[in-house]
Amino acid sequence: MEAYFDNSATTKPSDEVVKAMLEALTIYYGNPSSLHRKGVAVEKLIKTSRKQLAKALGVKDEEIIFTSGGTESNNAAILGTVAAKKRKGNKIITTRIEHPSVLNVFKSLEAKEYEVVYLDVNREGKIDLNQLEQELDAQTILLSIMHVNNEVGTLQPIGEVRKMLERSNSKAIFHVDAVQSFGKLRFNPAKLGIDLLSISGHKVHGPKGIGALYVKKDLQLTPIAYGGGQEIGIRPGTENVPGILGLGAAASTIEEKIEVHISKMDTLRNRLKEGILSEIQDVIINGSINNESAPHILNVSFFGIRGEVLLHMLEQDNIYVSTGSACSSKKSSQSHVLKAMGLTDQEIEGAVRFSFSYENTIEEVDYGLSRLKKHVQELRKIMKR
Ligand SMILES: Cc1ncc(COP(=O)(O)O)c(C=O)c1O
Known part of the structure; x- marks a missing residue:
């Protein structure tokens, strides 16, 4: 056994995911930016995948940006926010138990003279809302807190964090690493008051090297890479079509089951x-x-x-x-x-x-x-x- x-x-990628990816590699190999029908067909399939993922999260299609995975989504959210809010303040807050794709970005910003706060956790791995309240001030531009911890499974009080931001009149952008909660908990980023949310394909029976970032409508985010205008300019580069279609199939299974x-x-x-x-x-x-x-x-x-x-x-x-x-x-x-x-x-x-x-x-x-x-x-x- x-x-x-x-x-x-x-x-392990599910059968539906493998089927969608195989079709992308063998039939739908056109470039979605091409004007001819081979391109248009792929563009349509990407649109369907975006819809499937948006539906599983309960958000709008245009709020989904495909990335290369959880690591890139976290980097794009954090670096993109601090670049967009450069003039508004220099304090950023996270927790001590984040994934390295968040922690190491914060460390790199420490070296750039940002004031970085790492919230403590208790024996169960939970943050202390009082500590957060004390740390929030007018200089705070970003708060990044994971939804579910990848080592112990502890859930952070995301809804209460949003209420705390409101009570403190904080304008900080709220990013959530939801790589370990997507497909494991039913939640809606918009209802929880989340501004940016990261997910990854390979944690939900989808492919590796694909993920997504939910970006709340009208939120300002500076791109971390420049190129063609794909993914509304936030994530340029020819799309990872097999990955995107695979993630769409995985999201559809999540939505249903x-x-x-x-x-x-x-x-x-x-x-x-x-x-x-x-x-x-x-x-x-x-x-x-x-x-x-x-x-x-x-x-x-x-x-x-x-x-x-x-x-x-x-x-x-x-x-x-x-x-x-x-x-x-x-x-x-x-x-x-x-x-x-x-x-x-x-x-x-x-x-x-x-x-x-x-x-x-x-x-x-x-x-x-x-x-x-x-x-x-x-x-x-x-x-x-
Ligand atoms: C909580 C969390 N965030 C981010 C990541 C990174 O995701 P990816 O492997 O898609 O880069 C992981 C993967 O281990 C994770 O568990």
Whole structure:
């Protein structure tokens, strides 16, 4: 049996996605900017994809800009906003637990003399709204907060953050990295008062190298690249047609089936969580313990064990998990997320992330749990010798 529990790192493209991409590569290979019918046909398909994604998010078609993924969307949102608001202020706020594609952009701006604030999080990985309130001032031009954390699944109070911005009379632009919440939670960026929102194709059974940025209508954003006028000049360059059509297909599945998917992922995660808590001793669940968490992520620390060793033992049984996030787990440094949450070195070292998709099954979870139990016992025996 195989159990792929690393869906926060990436997901397997669905059959619908592969079909759409194959058609783009074999039939619809025209350049959407071409005036002849081969171009016009592709332009129409891109329009359909934009519509599918806009519908899944509950926003207007013209508010969707296709990018090369979550990383580019985050960069375009942050750098594009600070460039557009250069004269309005120099204070920018984010959190300590963002993905590197946000954190490293903020770090680069620190070097350019922006005043950067990194909000703390509590043991569950949540920000403190009071700290945010204290930091907001007339100089604040940008606030970037992730919706769901990719390592622990904690959900930030996005709606309350918007209310706080209003109460403080703040004009700050509100960017949300929704790479881990799109397709995992039903939400509407416009209703939540979000100005800019990043998503990525490969986390939702779509292709890699494609993503999108929701840009609220009439919002000013300076492009970070210049070229032809594609994607209303915000993201020039000949379109990644297979990626865009693949993402459209993935968005369409989300729109149709998100409730079923959420309930399936929730059931699988809870089954593994309860199983681990009742059958394996000396563990802690990292992240939110109540319902303020995404349905697809379970992060557990196994005391006395190195997460990386456990990962490779599980791999022998065709069970795939992760330690930190995929992007940072190859580096030897500790997870900045678990550190910010105040976990001890031992807790961080023993942390493993299980992340689910609607494609996983109960049988896979039960298989995973039985192997997990065996390996944890074995490893602890070895450590005691
Ligand atoms: C929260 C979050 N933001 C951004 C990204 C980057 O997305 P992409 O891989 O499409 O560049 C990831 C991917 O790991 C992520 O989990």
